[in-house]
Amino acid sequence: MTVSIPCEKCARPIGLAESACLGCGRPVTRDERAALEERFAATNSDYRDARTTVARALTVSLVSGLLTIAIVAIVFLLARMASDVDESAPILETLAPLVAGATMVAMFFVGKHEPILALAVVTTLWFAALAAPFALSPLAGVLAMMSPVGLALALARIGVLLLLLQALPSAWRLEHLRTAVRNQ
Secondary structure, eight states: OOOEEEOTTTOOEEETTOSBOTTTOOBOOHHHHHHHHHHHHHHOHHHHHHHHHHHHHHHHHHHHHHHHHHHHHHHHHHHHHSTTSOTTTHHHHHHHHHHHHHHHHHHHHHTTTOHHHHHHHHHHHHHHHHHHHHHHOHHHHHHHTSSHHHHHHHHHHHHHHHHHHHHHHHHHHHHHHHHHHHTO
């Protein structure tokens, strides 16, 4: 099924894969691209479902990144306010999660155009953050989960990982459907 809208200038149909009107050469606007994508989503449930799953995962990336940055900032400020803290000690502990959080926020925006890349980066970061405590100190990782809060946090992190892993095939399907439309 071909999805199109009429050109504002010459009324020739503009298809989803076109960057300019083939009749008059006028570039397709951002609003027209959005309208074409909405029409395609309305006619193709597989595309709509994949797009929803990817958007949900990218939103989780944004929220997780912003929360990570906020938590790092709060912990850093609290550590600085304590007078018994070594000035050089928290740099690495602060920098690594800050970079991870900023990367996750950036991947939200990258994911609008490159969802596979963005979700692969976020999933890798999230898995590394989940596995790092166990890799660095298995006993400390297990002990951290012994409290109800620690267990709830671990289950929430695993839930986010599962959501991200579910979104990766959806991103592939989304890209495949977009490519198929471009090649029509």
